[in-house]
Amino acid sequence: MKKIQHLDHVLVSGGTHGNEYTGAFLARHWLQNPEFLRRASFKTIPLLANQRAFSICRRYVERDLNRSFHPSGEIANPEAFELSRARDIELELRKNCAGGLPSVIFDLHSTTAQMGLSLVLTNREPFNILLYAYLRSKFPSVNAYLWQEPKSQPGFLNSLSKFGFAIEIGAVANGVLNAEWVFKTADLVSACLDFVEFWNCGELPALPPSVPLYSFLNHVDYPRGDDGLPTAMIHPLLQGRDFQPLKDGDPIFIDFKGREILWNSGTAWAVFINEAAYYEKGIAFTVTEKIEVNTVDLLIN
Amino acid sequence: MKKIQHLDHVLVSGGTHGNEYTGAFLARHWLQNPEFLRRASFKTIPLLANQRAFSICRRYVERDLNRSFHPSGEIANPEAFELSRARDIELELRKNCAGGLPSVIFDLHSTTAQMGLSLVLTNREPFNILLYAYLRSKFPSVNAYLWQEPKSQPGFLNSLSKFGFAIEIGAVANGVLNAEWVFKTADLVSACLDFVEFWNCGELPALPPSVPLYSFLNHVDYPRGDDGLPTAMIHPLLQGRDFQPLKDGDPIFIDFKGREILWNSGTAWAVFINEAAYYEKGIAFTVTEKIEVNTVDLLIN
Numbered sequence: 001m002k003k004i005q006h007l008d009h010v011l012v013s014g015g016t017h018g019n020e021y022t023g024a025f026l027a028r029h030w031l032q033n034p035e036f037l038r039r040a041s042f043k044t045i046p047l048l049a050n051q052r053a054f055s056i057c058r059r060y061v062e063r064d065l066n067r068s069f070h071p072s073g074e075i076a077n078p079e080a081f082e083l084s085r086a087r088d089i090e091l092e093l094r095k096n097c098a099g100g101l102p103s104v105i106f107d108l109h110s111t112t113a114q115m116g117l118s119l120v121l122t123n124r125e126p127f128n129i130l131l132y133a134y135l136r137s138k139f140p141s142v143n144a145y146l147w148q149e150p151k152s153q154p155g156f157l158n159s160l161s162k163f164g165f166a167i168e169i170g171a172v173a174n175g176v177l178n179a180e181w182v183f184k185t186a187d188l189v190s191a192c193l194d195f196v197e198f199w200n201c202g203e204l205p206a207l208p209p210s211v212p213l214y215s216f217l218n219h220v221d222y223p224r225g226d227d228g229l230p231t232a233m234i235h236p237l238l239q240g241r242d243f244q245p246l247k248d249g250d251p252i253f254i255d256f257k258g259r260e261i262l263w264n265s266g267t268a269w270a271v272f273i274n275e276a277a278y279y280e281k282g283i284a285f286t287v288t289e290k291i292e293v294n295t296v297d298l299l300i301n
Numbered sequence: 302m303k304k305i306q307h308l309d310h311v312l313v314s315g316g317t318h319g320n321e322y323t324g325a326f327l328a329r330h331w332l333q334n335p336e337f338l339r340r341a342s343f344k345t346i347p348l349l350a351n352q353r354a355f356s357i358c359r360r361y362v363e364r365d366l367n368r369s370f371h372p373s374g375e376i377a378n379p380e381a382f383e384l385s386r387a388r389d390i391e392l393e394l395r396k397n398c399a400g401g402l403p404s405v406i407f408d409l410h411s412t413t414a415q416m417g418l419s420l421v422l423t424n425r426e427p428f429n430i431l432l433y434a435y436l437r438s439k440f441p442s443v444n445a446y447l448w449q450e451p452k453s454q455p456g457f458l459n460s461l462s463k464f465g466f467a468i469e470i471g472a473v474a475n476g477v478l479n480a481e482w483v484f485k486t487a488d489l490v491s492a493c494l495d496f497v498e499f500w501n502c503g504e505l506p507a508l509p510p511s512v513p514l515y516s517f518l519n520h521v522d523y524p525r526g527d528d529g530l531p532t533a534m535i536h537p538l539l540q541g542r543d544f545q546p547l548k549d550g551d552p553i554f555i556d557f558k559g560r561e562i563l564w565n566s567g568t569a570w571a572v573f574i575n576e577a578a579y580y581e582k583g584i585a586f587t588v589t590e591k592i593e594v595n596t597v598d599l600l601i602n
Contacts, residue, residue, distance in 0.1 A: 025530075025531075025557070026557070028530070029557040033557075033558075057577075057580070057581075058359075112474040112476075112477050171474070172474075173413040173472070173473075173474035173475060173577055174474060174475060174476070174577065175413075175475070175577035175578075175580065176413050176474075176575055176577045177531065177534040177535070177575070178534070178535075178540065178575070179534040179535060179536060179537050179540065179555050180537045180540070182534060182557070183559070229326075229329070230326075230478065233478040233479070233480040233483060234478070234479075234480060235480060236480050236481045239479065239480065239481070254480050256326070256327070256330040256334075256483070257334070258484070274477055274478070274479070276474055276475065276476035276477045277476075279358070279476065280358075
């Protein structure tokens with residue numbers, strides 16, 4: 001393997017959404033017990049990103065913190081709490097990372113969709129793909145969704161670094177600690193940190209030759225009434241089928257009288273099916289295309 | 302069967318907690334489509350109880366509406382929104398029920414606990430026990446939890462009537478429509494209304510000779526740290542075991558380091574295990590005793 005960039009600082013954040021207890025409570029635990037995150041070749045920084053939203057068990061106080069990061073710093077006078085909090089997090093991180101930003105960011109989330117153990121990538125950096133392949137070698141059910149952040153809007157906490165991703169686990173209800181998911185998430189984070197350690201030492205373990213990537217195509221909203229509220233629900237035959245193929249003729253919605261709406265836009269793979277926080281964002285589910293990504297080329301180049 | 306009281310007005314309410322979408326959306330649907338609730342011998346009144354909390358997808362605006370009803374009207378100047386809303390609901394109902402209160406109230410809730418299809422009774426009125434028995438004859442998985450409301454505090458919406466109960470279904474995340482649970486809840490409500498019709502006609506169908514009642518013993522809180530937050534979670538072996546026996550030596554909590562806490566208070570039956578809204582109420586789960594209630598005596602007396 002060619003000489004690679006040494007990664008000095010790794011951020012592990014949770015509670016970016018205050019009602020996603022899995023990450024928030026793990027961040028709180030790791031702030032008090034940092035030894036779990038310690039590795040020899042880099043410094044790990046735990047962060048409970050939105051303490052104020054966490055303390056009132058809400059996703060956010062004024063606006064979504066995970067759509068509030070402007071790494072280039074365009075916002076001079078942020079008005080909403082989360083825009084100001086995003087700026088403060090960036091400043092804190094620069095203090096902790098010798099003036100720069102973290103080399104890698106793992107931001108912990110949970111979802112009411114049945115996403116299992118999943119990653120939300122915002123790019124196809126070889127580091128991220130290889131890390132994903134490593135995670136799949138240890139936890140075969142891990143999947144990755146590739147999302148393209150709009151450049152015109154403030155973005156994810158993990159957009160502060162090109163390495164790393166959001167970790168999405170579920171289905172878990174908001175405001176609830178599910179011990180199994182908490183321990184699974186901690187195991188996944190531990191494996192992520194192990195991989196950074198391998199990377200820094202220049203010796204990666206054997207990896208699967210390819211991994212599936214579910215790449216964003218478009219969002220699908222609920223049918224809505226004049227009052228803006230959904231008039232139909234995710235169909236029971238779609239519920240829980242994240243990362244599974246959706247084919248023409250499959251039912252996607254059902255209204256309160258039992259009338260069905262069928263899919264008719266060609267084979268695709270749905271993700272974030274019935275995520276609570278996306279009702280207000282106009283997303284019932286997101287469709288993706290499945291791409292098989294070769295990891296061998298990434299190791300050689 | 303002896304001559305029974307004719308029941309004139311039945312309230313079917315949802316959205317008493319604004320983020321419990323199952324009942325809120327069903328109430329909204331039935332306000333627009335009341336024919337589903339129509340029966341020959343009585344008038345059914347659909348109600349979306351806390352529209353304001355529903356519109357912001359929160360349990361309540363200022364305080365729990367379902368702990369805000371004072372049927373005797375002690376609160377002259379309610380300060381919190383929900384105390385005033387409770388008063389308004391009572392006044393509206395009196396207008397709709399010929400000056401009185403509804404004869405029967407079914408109040409729809411959902412929970413993040415795995416309560417299945419369950420009823421929360423606040424008394425052992427023969428009507429309620431017989432209705433429960435009827436529901437079990439149609440839906441064998443239905444269970445009933447008997448809760449004694451503290452007389453010193455404002456209470457449940459359904460405390461406005463001695464007939465009826467809260468319907469609790471789950472596990473469902475807050476702020477989410479799960480179509481299967483929505484249709485199951487509608488089926489349960491329909492069966493409840495059918496029973497009122499049988500009652501009014503003085504002819505009940507054949508009922509199971511006895512039904513199990515899970516009667517409140519006490520609440521169990523999470524272990525908590527100095528900041529008041531839980532330091533341990535519901536143990537995976539307790540999670541989802543609502544209405545099942547809990548025995549000495551069974552693990553109930555697990556902390557973030559994997560250390561377990563075991564049950565040592567004798568055999569009991571746990572309900573509302575890991576309900577999101579009860580973290581702030583200091584309830585990790587509630588223990589009950591299981592009582593077998595004879596329905597034959599109720600039919601004869």
